[in-house]
Amino acid sequence: MERKKYILSFPSEIVEIPITHTFMSRFGLWTNILRAKIEPSSGGKLVIELRGEGDMIESAVRYAEAEGVTVRPLEHDVAVSRELCVDCGACVSICPSQALSLDPCTFRLVFEPDKCVVCGSCAEVCPVAAIRVDF
Numbered sequence: 001m002e003r004k005k006y007i008l009s010f011p012s013e014i015v016e017i018p019i020t021h022t023f024m025s026r027f028g029l030w031t032n033i034l035r036a037k038i039e040p041s042s043g044g045k046l047v048i049e050l051r052g053e054g055d056m057i058e059s060a061v062r063y064a065e066a067e068g069v070t071v072r073p074l075e076h077d078v079a080v081s082r083e084l085c086v087d088c089g090a091c092v093s094i095c096p097s098q099a100l101s102l103d104p105c106t107f108r109l110v111f112e113p114d115k116c117v118v119c120g121s122c123a124e125v126c127p128v129a130a131i132r133v134d135f
């Protein structure tokens with residue numbers, strides 16, 4: 001059993017395609033929508049978590065891409081710049097999913113993409129703009 005998070009971007013022409021339903025019914029994947037921003041006129045984005053067999057997750061991603069959906073791993077769109085980060089910890093307390101923490105030995109920031117729900121709060125509070133959240 002694998003567990004992966006992706007950001008799906010839809011052009012407006014295909015927002016009504018039942019992508020997540022197909023992930024479940026055709027590929028047998030446990031599918032959890034973590035965040036959604038859909039505008040019928042301009043398309044939209046979904047943050048989803050998929051759980052299931054690795055080959056089925058890959059097949060589901062290929063299916064979505066064939067339908068015209070851009071599929072990117074979550075860590076592609078949420079990133080911490082080690083060059084900019086000063087390990088102040090301001091983002092740690094505001095993160096709702098404990099995806100950010102300070103290493104107790106090094107006091108350096110640790111980002112765990114598996115826990116991230118792409119809320120964007122960390123990017124808003126970072127004093128040096130070290131976090132990029134594209135959603």
Ligand code: SF4
Pocket residue numbers: 078094095096097098099100115116117118119120121122123133
């Ligand atoms: S985007 Fe939200 S959930 Fe993800 S690391 Fe930042 S604060 Fe945490």
Ligand code: SF4
Pocket residue numbers: 080084085086087088089090091092109125126127128129130131
């Ligand atoms: S708020 Fe910014 S500078 Fe501070 S620990 Fe988080 S990413 Fe690093």
